[in-house]
Amino acid sequence: MRRPDQGLPGIFGHSGTLPRRTVMRYPTPFLCLALLAGPSLTAQSTWTLQQCADRAVEKNLAVRAAELDRDIAGQDLRAANFGFLPDLNAAATHGYNWGQAIDRYTNTFATDRTRTNNFWLNSSWDLFRGLRQHQVKKRSELDVQAADEAVEAARVDVLTQVVARFMDMLSTRETIRATEQQAARTREQITFTEALVEAGRLPRVDLLDLQAQLAREELDVVTNENQYDRARLQMTQLLQLTPQEAATFDIAAPTLAAVQPSDPDADMVAMVERVLATHPAYQNAQLQVESAERSIEITRTQLLPSLSFNATVATGYSGRDIVTVGDPIIGEPTQIGFTEGGENVYTPNIQYETETRDFGDQLDRNLNYS
Numbered sequence: 001m002r003r004p005d006q007g008l009p010g011i012f013g014h015s016g017t018l019p020r021r022t023v024m025r026y027p028t029p030f031l032c033l034a035l036l037a038g039p040s041l042t043a044q045s046t047w048t049l050q051q052c053a054d055r056a057v058e059k060n061l062a063v064r065a066a067e068l069d070r071d072i073a074g075q076d077l078r079a080a081n082f083g084f085l086p087d088l089n090a091a092a093t094h095g096y097n098w099g100q101a102i103d104r105y106t107n108t109f110a111t112d113r114t115r116t117n118n119f120w121l122n123s124s125w126d127l128f129r130g131l132r133q134h135q136v137k138k139r140s141e142l143d144v145q146a147a148d149e150a151v152e153a154a155r156v157d158v159l160t161q162v163v164a165r166f167m168d169m170l171s172t173r174e175t176i177r178a179t180e181q182q183a184a185r186t187r188e189q190i191t192f193t194e195a196l197v198e199a200g201r202l203p204r205v206d207l208l209d210l211q212a213q214l215a216r217e218e219l220d221v222v223t224n225e226n227q228y229d230r231a232r233l234q235m236t237q238l239l240q241l242t243p244q245e246a247a248t249f250d251i252a253a254p255t256l257a258a259v260q261p262s263d264p265d266a267d268m269v270a271m272v273e274r275v276l277a278t279h280p281a282y283q284n285a286q287l288q289v290e291s292a293e294r295s296i297e298i299t300r301t302q303l304l305p306s307l308s309f310n311a312t313v314a315t316g317y318s319g320r321d322i323v324t325v326g327d328p329i330i331g332e333p334t335q336i337g338f339t340e341g342g343e344n345v346y347t348p349n350i351q352y353e354t355e356t357r358d359f360g361d362q363l364d365r366n367l368n369y370s
Contacts, residue, residue, distance in 0.1 A: 045248040049166050052239060052251070056162045057155050059240035066154040070147035077140040083133045086125035086309070093118045105318040105366055115319035119363070125309045130301030139294035146287035152280035161238055168231035169251055176224045183217040186210060315367040321357040328352050 047055075057063055097114045104116075126133070190210045196202040236246040276282050333346035357365075 045245065046250050046252045048252050049163070049254065052166060052235070053159050053162050055239045055241075056158045060154070060158045060238075063151065063154045063158060066147070066151040070144070070151055073140070073143045073147040077137070077144050080133070080137040080140040083136060086123050089122045091118075091120045103318050103320040105316055105362070106320045106322075108320060110320050113319075115317075117317040119315050121313045123311050127307040127309055129306040129308075130304030132298055132301040135294055135298045135301065139291050139298065142287050142291040142294060146284050146291060149280040149284035149287060153284055156280060158238070162235075165231055165235040165238060166251060169228060169235060170253055172224055172228040172231055173253075176221060176228060179217055179221045179224055183214060183221060186214045186217055190214060312370045313367070314370075315363045317359055317362045317366070319356055321362055322354045323357050324352040325355050326353055 094117050095115075097110060097116065098112075100109055100111050101114070102108070103110050103114060190207065193202060193207045193210055197204050197207050232249065235251075236249055239249075241249060329351045331349035331351065334349050335344050336347050337345045339345060
């Protein structure tokens with residue numbers, strides 16, 4: 001907490017009155033150390049109102065969140081524009097089967113390990129859905145506009161807080177200067193009154209009244225300093241300053257040339273109407289209402305019939321698709337029985353060399369459309 005004797009510059013550049021203090025003497029080494037450390041300990045980082053506003057808008061989390069919401073709304077609008085185009089989906093699988101199962105491409109039982117591959121391509125296009133996609137696009141456009149207004153509303157809110165904290169610091173600092181000057185004048189009156197009391201010119205009660213008045217004024221100085229420190233802390237938090245920046249933070253009072261007061265050019269009703277028509281927060285609320293109305297229209301489109309186009313292409317590969325290779329190999333016939341006359345009955349013994357059908361050939365043979 002600052003002490004009343006530190007002094008503060010006023011709002012228009014006046015410096016505060018420094019009360020007389022007792023000078024303490026230190027050994028020479030300590031004095032040199034104090035002189036070396038002095039600039040780093042007392043250097044102040046002075047910020048103008050514009051600098052405070054720029055820093056607060058840059059670092060404020062509410063503004064950042066609003067900007068992220070705006071980016072999301074922009075992506076939603078982009079998705080709504082792509083919604084007018086047909087979609088396209090593709091899939092591919094690669095697997096192995098162990099045990100008995102029916103192979104889907106050869107329609108035979110597989111009892112050993114079988115490799116399968118499936119490929120699928122699908123596209124669908126909504127030709128008519130009650131103008132649903134048009135309503136979705138309009139709602140997304142409104143959401144983008146509402147997000148833009150939300151960003152501006154967040155910035156206006158932050159700037160309002162910055163101006164309020166800045167004015168709190170200026171007014172409190174000026175109040176501290178005024179109370180310090182008043183306390184200094186009271187001290188002078190006490191010195192003058194003490195001389196008159198000792199001379200018997202005034203009663204002692206007058207001196208006691210002045211001493212009580214000085215105590216109240218010094219209390220006012222401390223109270224105002226506490227209020228200034230509180231406003232300064234709120235400002236540093238609003239600006240998201242680092243501990244090093246907050247330790248040296250101070251504000252620069254505007255000069256008289258920068259302050260140009262003017263009379264209001266509208267009454268209260270006109271001012272309220274202007275705020276309702278131009279303030280981004282109210283614009284954001286109105287756009288959100290319109291977006292909600294579009295959502296109702298989107299729901300109503302479900303009551304209308306729809307017309308869509310769908311196309312699918314699929315094919316696959318199976319390790320059970322076997323083909324013969326070359327000429328058959330005829331072996332010795334195998335006896336399977338005999339007739340009533342005692343003649344033997346034989347069956348031919350024909351063997352084939354086989355291999356799995358080529359991958360590309362299977363894809364062509366198994367290709368199907370729908």
